[in-house]
Amino acid sequence: MTGLMRRNNFFDDFFTKELFDFNNAGFAQSGITQPSVNVKDMDEGFEIQVAAPGMKKEDFTVNLERNVLTISSEKQSQNEEKDEDGNFSRREFNYSSFRRSFTLPEAVEHENIEAAYEDGLLKISVPKKEKSTQMLKTIEVK
Structure with missing residues (x-):
């Protein structure tokens, strides 16, 4: 009777593990996007x-709106x-994108911001x- 009670590991895995376990080594890791x-x-x-190996300078967009500097990229292959x-x-499709924003202090020269990759x-x-050196x-108090 103990032979009937024993469960097969294949069926244990099939029924107890999540069907779409994307953290499994067989799937690409999608959690790292920044x-x-x-x-x-x-x-x-x-x-x-910004560490972004394997990209081209055309893949980046750097915008400044008010005091918020936004760096973004969108790449499809x-x-x-x-x-x-x-x-x-x-046929394989790959899509990756990121967006980072930084609030700049008032003491920066917005006109002279430069970017290079x-x-x-x-x-x-x-x-x-x-x-400004003042x-x-x-002042004499009267």
């Missing part, structure tokens, strides 16, 4: 570094493999306004 970002605060300005008869034997790293330079003046 690239790593570093922000350096230097005396002359800020430097925003399609890979097709055909057999000798011209029928599709495999090289070796998988998008660098955005945000210069600060020059600090002369100290003592």
Whole structure:
């Protein structure tokens, strides 16, 4: 009787595991959609570094609206493999996108923001306004 009570591992897995387990190694990981970002605060300005290897500079859009700097990218690709008869034997689609926004402080020069992409790293330079040096003046109280 114990042989009838014992369950087969195949059926255990089939009925107890989630059917669409996307964290399974057989599926692509889709949880990582945001690239790593570093922000350096230097005396002359800020430097925003976005790690985005395998992309081209045309893949990025950098916008400034009011004091919000937005970095975004949208990339689509399609890979097709055909057999000798011209029928599709495999077709893969890939779509990736991200969007990051940063609120800039009032002390930046909006007109002189620059962006460059090289070796998988998008660098955005945000210069600060020059600090006005004010002369100290003592006012006599009458």
